[in-house]
Amino acid sequence: MTKVNHPQNPLSGCQSLDGDYPTYLRELTRIYGALAERLTPGARVVINAANLRDGPTLLAWDIAGAVSSVLTFEREIVIDWDRPQVWFTNDYCLLFQAS
Numbered sequence: 001m002t003k004v005n006h007p008q009n010p011l012s013g014c015q016s017l018d019g020d021y022p023t024y025l026r027e028l029t030r031i032y033g034a035l036a037e038r039l040t041p042g043a044r045v046v047i048n049a050a051n052l053r054d055g056p057t058l059l060a061w062d063i064a065g066a067v068s069s070v071l072t073f074e075r076e077i078v079i080d081w082d083r084p085q086v087w088f089t090n091d092y093c094l095l096f097q098a099s
Contacts, residue, residue, distance in 0.1 A: 001059065002052050025066040032096075033070035039098035045071055047096070048079075051089040060092040071096035
């Protein structure tokens, strides 16, 4: 998902055209918040996010910022298996911990 020009909603398997970046981040936070309620303290969650560039916005860091309101962000692990493109930096495994 990018901040602009992305009508497909990834949370519907890109089957609907109601994509909205702020809503996407809120829904991810809601999903991981529900998961956090079921985890034992210290459990870890990894989110793999392709770091798509959208001007100054980088998807992985927006996800990390949003989800860190419900899980504790620990660190990122960079996966560099593709040649970097102008619109894509790398994949990031964002590591969170349950409180």
